[in-house]
Amino acid sequence: MVSAITEGIKVSVEVTYQPEFSSPHQQHFVFTYKVNIENNSAHTIQLLRRKWEISDAGDELKVVEGDGVVGQQPILESGASHQYISGCNLKSGLGKMRGTYTMERIQDGKLFQVTIPEFQMISQIFDN
Structure with a gap:
């Protein structure tokens, strides 16, 4: 699991290779990732947008x-968290993802970027 904290918002990501949904001989590798977002700031925030860079x-x-x-x-009110699971398909069994969330501070409408930490996606064929 990897984590990053931006302006009191902690983002943690855990990735899992899904061999039962993958077909390595057809260059199809499936990964799921679980994201936990914790609001450790003093403000209520809303997640508006996401941007992912997938390598x-x-x-x-x-x-x-x-x-x-x-x-x-x-x-997310102060002290609250939100968790979700999503997925990514790769053509190889080796990749990485990172990104940002655009958040809004509800009290004053301030927009800010929260870092999604870079994480590796490694299939079992590369995992020795």
Whole structure:
């Protein structure tokens, strides 16, 4: 698990290779990642957008942007957390992801970027 803290917001990510959904001989590797967002700031915040940079050893860098996470734009009061699970397909069994969330401080509308820490995606064929 990797973690990063930005302005009191802690983002932790845990990644899992999914061999039962992968087909290495067809260059299809499936990973899931569990994200936990903890609001350790004194403010109520809302997650508005996400931006991911996905690096695949067998392909070029891919950037994915959109509103919220898994169809939600959660509001987190001070001390609250939000957890979700999502996934990523790679053409190789080796890659990495990192990114940012755009958050809004509800009290004053201030927008700020929260770092999503870089994490590795390594299939069992590379894991010795």
